[in-house]
Amino acid sequence: MSDTAAAQSYARSRRGATLDRLHRLLEYPTVSAEPRHAKDMNACAASLARTLGHIGLRDVRICPGRVAPVVTASWQGRREGPTVLVYGHYDVQPVEPKNAWTTEPFRPTRRGQYLYARGASDDKGQLMAHLAAIEAWLTTSGKLPVNLRLILDGEEEIGSPTLLEAVARRWPPLFADVAVVSDTWMLAPDAPVLISGLRGVLGARLEMTGPARDLHAGAFGGAVANPAEALAGLVASLHDKTGRVSISGFYENVRPLREKERLRLGRTGPSDRAMLAPAGVMNSYGEPGFSAFERAVRRPAVVVADLQTSGEGRTVVPARAGADLNIRLVDGQEPENVIRLLRRHLHSRIPPGVRGKLVIRSRCPAYKLREDTAALRAARSACRSVYGREPVLLPSGGSIPFVSALAASCPIEVLLLGFGLRDDAIHAPNERLYLPNLYRGTKVCIELYEQLGGVPIA
Amino acid sequence: MSDTAAAQSYARSRRGATLDRLHRLLEYPTVSAEPRHAKDMNACAASLARTLGHIGLRDVRICPGRVAPVVTASWQGRREGPTVLVYGHYDVQPVEPKNAWTTEPFRPTRRGQYLYARGASDDKGQLMAHLAAIEAWLTTSGKLPVNLRLILDGEEEIGSPTLLEAVARRWPPLFADVAVVSDTWMLAPDAPVLISGLRGVLGARLEMTGPARDLHAGAFGGAVANPAEALAGLVASLHDKTGRVSISGFYENVRPLREKERLRLGRTGPSDRAMLAPAGVMNSYGEPGFSAFERAVRRPAVVVADLQTSGEGRTVVPARAGADLNIRLVDGQEPENVIRLLRRHLHSRIPPGVRGKLVIRSRCPAYKLREDTAALRAARSACRSVYGREPVLLPSGGSIPFVSALAASCPIEVLLLGFGLRDDAIHAPNERLYLPNLYRGTKVCIELYEQLGGVPIA
Numbered sequence: 046m047s048d049t050a051a052a053q054s055y056a057r058s059r060r061g062a063t064l065d066r067l068h069r070l071l072e073y074p075t076v077s078a079e080p081r082h083a084k085d086m087n088a089c090a091a092s093l094a095r096t097l098g099h100i101g102l103r104d105v106r107i108c109p110g111r112v113a114p115v116v117t118a119s120w121q122g123r124r125e126g127p128t129v130l131v132y133g134h135y136d137v138q139p140v141e142p143k144n145a146w147t148t149e150p151f152r153p154t155r156r157g158q159y160l161y162a163r164g165a166s167d168d169k170g171q172l173m174a175h176l177a178a179i180e181a182w183l184t185t186s187g188k189l190p191v192n193l194r195l196i197l198d199g200e201e202e203i204g205s206p207t208l209l210e211a212v213a214r215r216w217p218p219l220f221a222d223v224a225v226v227s228d229t230w231m232l233a234p235d236a237p238v239l240i241s242g243l244r245g246v247l248g249a250r251l252e253m254t255g256p257a258r259d260l261h262a263g264a265f266g267g268a269v270a271n272p273a274e275a276l277a278g279l280v281a282s283l284h285d286k287t288g289r290v291s292i293s294g295f296y297e298n299v300r301p302l303r304e305k306e307r308l309r310l311g312r313t314g315p316s317d318r319a320m321l322a323p324a325g326v327m328n329s330y331g332e333p334g335f336s337a338f339e340r341a342v343r344r345p346a347v348v349v350a351d352l353q354t355s356g357e358g359r360t361v362v363p364a365r366a367g368a369d370l371n372i373r374l375v376d377g378q379e380p381e382n383v384i385r386l387l388r389r390h391l392h393s394r395i396p397p398g399v400r401g402k403l404v405i406r407s408r409c410p411a412y413k414l415r416e417d418t419a420a421l422r423a424a425r426s427a428c429r430s431v432y433g434r435e436p437v438l439l440p441s442g443g444s445i446p447f448v449s450a451l452a453a454s455c456p457i458e459v460l461l462l463g464f465g466l467r468d469d470a471i472h473a474p475n476e477r478l479y480l481p482n483l484y485r486g487t488k489v490c491i492e493l494y495e496q497l498g499g500v501p502i503a
Numbered sequence: 504m505s506d507t508a509a510a511q512s513y514a515r516s517r518r519g520a521t522l523d524r525l526h527r528l529l530e531y532p533t534v535s536a537e538p539r540h541a542k543d544m545n546a547c548a549a550s551l552a553r554t555l556g557h558i559g560l561r562d563v564r565i566c567p568g569r570v571a572p573v574v575t576a577s578w579q580g581r582r583e584g585p586t587v588l589v590y591g592h593y594d595v596q597p598v599e600p601k602n603a604w605t606t607e608p609f610r611p612t613r614r615g616q617y618l619y620a621r622g623a624s625d626d627k628g629q630l631m632a633h634l635a636a637i638e639a640w641l642t643t644s645g646k647l648p649v650n651l652r653l654i655l656d657g658e659e660e661i662g663s664p665t666l667l668e669a670v671a672r673r674w675p676p677l678f679a680d681v682a683v684v685s686d687t688w689m690l691a692p693d694a695p696v697l698i699s700g701l702r703g704v705l706g707a708r709l710e711m712t713g714p715a716r717d718l719h720a721g722a723f724g725g726a727v728a729n730p731a732e733a734l735a736g737l738v739a740s741l742h743d744k745t746g747r748v749s750i751s752g753f754y755e756n757v758r759p760l761r762e763k764e765r766l767r768l769g770r771t772g773p774s775d776r777a778m779l780a781p782a783g784v785m786n787s788y789g790e791p792g793f794s795a796f797e798r799a800v801r802r803p804a805v806v807v808a809d810l811q812t813s814g815e816g817r818t819v820v821p822a823r824a825g826a827d828l829n830i831r832l833v834d835g836q837e838p839e840n841v842i843r844l845l846r847r848h849l850h851s852r853i854p855p856g857v858r859g860k861l862v863i864r865s866r867c868p869a870y871k872l873r874e875d876t877a878a879l880r881a882a883r884s885a886c887r888s889v890y891g892r893e894p895v896l897l898p899s900g901g902s903i904p905f906v907s908a909l910a911a912s913c914p915i916e917v918l919l920l921g922f923g924l925r926d927d928a929i930h931a932p933n934e935r936l937y938l939p940n941l942y943r944g945t946k947v948c949i950e951l952y953e954q955l956g957g958v959p960i961a
Contacts, residue, residue: 257783267804325715
């Protein structure tokens with residue numbers, strides 16, 4: 046039996062234990078955006094650190110971040126071999142609206158082939174495939190085919206504000222030859238996807254303030270400027286009637302979609318129907334002249350993610366109103382430039398009687414994979430051996446701030462090979478993981494580490 | 504010592520006990536808009552019923568309402584005298600944003616001459632003046648100068664949906680000669696106001712729905728219609744750039760503001776500065792051509808009281824977004840007609856890819872006092888004797904649904920004589936009552952009952 050076959054056989058025999066471990070990991074309510082979960086973040090990090098030691102990794106560390114620690118570990122055994130950076134994140138999105146969940150978000154529940162819990166797919170379930178693969182290699186062979194550096198981020202969902210610095214301090218100067226990230230999706234359980242690009246993201250909050258306090262809607266309504274009404278006007282000004290972004294200059298530096306790329310996206314990407322039906326959407330809507338998939342992966346967008354006021358259901362003229370803007374950027378768009386354009390757009394439109402403030406919470410540029418590299422060939426080969434087919438190269442509309450930052454800071458190859466499905470309901474109620482993807486994902490990781498062992502050192 | 508003087512003297516000696524009773528009343532979190540407080544509503548009603556029996560009223564009843572009971576009681580002693588209906592409400596507005604409160608909203612706290620608590624001014628503190636006056640009369644003389652019917656509403660803040668029916672069942676057919684309501688404001692502690700009109704109100708909720716669930720903002724942003732963006736567009740369409748309501752026909756039947764009335768409002772009503780400074784507002788904003796006070800009391804308004812989405816802080820394309828609209832109506836505007844105009848306005852503006860729904864939660868027309876009646880003369884006389892001056896007749900921008908309903912159903916006179924101040928922060932954090940107003944309000948009520956004893960029977 047080859048080393049790989051032994052690792053595969055071991056992983057298969059440990060599926061129950063891996064699933065138990067995932068259950069326990071999902072029980073931590075690791076919502077990085079909510080300060081009240083600081084204790085849970087620390088407890089989860091401590092538990093992960095114990096797991097990493099247990100599966101045989103060394104030099105396990107818990108490094109403080111802005112709101113949650115990053116857990117790192119390594120395995121250094123091949124003096125001549127390449128170093129692979131594996132990245133995952135254990136923080137999750139908030140669970141609201143909580144009453145839309147069929148079962149408790151932090152009490153993982155199995156129904157059929159699915160495991161339901163916040164973080165089941167994004168990203169605890171996917172990072173677990175790597176931990177299972179590492180354990181299989183280290184238990185059966187006592188070594189890994191590559192030198193490995195593992196990063197488990199606790200701040201991905203809030204833009205990983207300090208991670209790159211922390212990692213650069215931990216492993217200077219150039220800290221890996223290849224990075225592997227499993228935090229993306231497949232077209233189907235047997236149709237792997239290697240992500241060829243990610244959109245960048247600008248997380249911004251527009252805050253309007255008016256009266257010093259909430260005012261009785263009867264006593265003051267109609268006589269004072271209302272920040273909720275002003276906010277609605279500003280938010281409405283961000284798009285024209287067709288759904289195109291109205292911010293002057295927004296599309297200026299966007300790399301155009303060439304006919305060849307368009308044909309490829311049309312052939313390999315999902316149809317409007319395939320993409321939208323699971324989301325309960327009949328027709329795509331947005332910038333005219335593009336398919337739903339093109340809009341989502343190759344065109345920028347200004348998404349109004351939330352609106353709130355200080356009124357909170359009372360009959361008042363609210364003192365404050367706010368909008369969460371989530372701006373997705375594509376190749377060619379500089380975050381700083383888009384912030385400047387947005388500020389200019391808003392500034393000229395603030396009505397009298399209210400004050401406006403734009404707070405930038407996170408920013409990262411788009412990411413684009415270099416094609417035809419040794420790392421990419423290794424990923425293709427791993428997929429061939431597990432799925433019997435090569436991965437489709439497709440861009441994703443999502444963003445992974447650390448990947449963009451990593452790619453911008455050094456010439457590292459980043460393999461984005463994920464095990465989620467597009468109907469996993471990530472960021473939404475009833476998030477789930479298709480369990481066969483966890484097991485097959487583990488298999489791919491075992492094979493991928495083996496294949497990456499042959500990648501030349503940078 | 505006259506009967507009135509004895510009652511006044513007794514009330515003065517009982518100030519401490521009255522304040523204790525108010526403290527206990529304020530401790531019940533009687534938020535009628537929040538179903539989780541159903542038990543508190545019942546407990547508060549039961550406690551009030553005990554108090555009413557204790558102060559000497561008879562025929563105390565707790566009648567179930569839609570979400571909270573109404574407590575009624577009466578005193579029937581003057582076969583030839585007029586019947587006075589006294590109305591107050593024990594339900595309160597929600598306390599959000601809770602962290603803006605200096606002290607707990609349901610733990611009444613005294614600071615200087617003020618008592619801070621939700622409901623301190625609106626309306627528990629004001630109704631307490633009536634209970635103290637009733638107690639003083641019944642204890643000292645064993646009778647009241649009028650036949651009294653008392654209504655303590657538990658659903659005022661949600662529009663008193665069933666109260667009129669309940670009361671009509673309780674006391675058919677015409678149930679009083681005069682009504683007295685203390686749920687309004689004074690210009691200053693020594694400047695009483697008799698409200699000459701109330702605005703009507705339409706409580707409506709605009710709900711937009713899009714995708715079947717919240718969608719990841721990266722995976723779908725830019726490719727699907729966003730209900731939050733659609734909502735912002737619709738909300739923004741309700742006003743033009745000057746702050747005037749843009750709903751076609753909205754101002755059509757509004758009774759115009761004549762020069763004479765305008766002069767009177769200018770002379771007796773607050774200046775822009777006096778009205779807005781306590782609210783932390785520099786300049787009035789709204790329909791052009793009117794002062795702040797005119798806008799608030801004599802012109803209709805569409806107030807956006809709150810905005811929400813199902814996103815609640817996550818980075819998603821939200822599945823749902825909603826706006827609470829609080830529309831204030833004036834003399835001449837029919838609620839049903841305004842609903843029709845609003846529906847037509849919204850219907851023609853809903854963008855593709857989302858669905859819109861308008862839910863009407865409450866409605867009542869404006870109310871206008873008939874001037875120069877015996878009841879009005881009684882109120883003037885009571886104010887002269889307590890404050891040394893007559894009350895100023897002023898319209899209010901607020902709405903009391905039961906008053907509008909009452910006035911529409913029978914030719915009863917309604918005296919709106921309140922003890923709140925315009926900076927009591929009602930409906931807002933840190934609501935308070937100026938305690939001298941409670942004591943002087945009690946004095947006015949004692950005197951007013953006496954004066955109303957001479958009003959002819961309808």
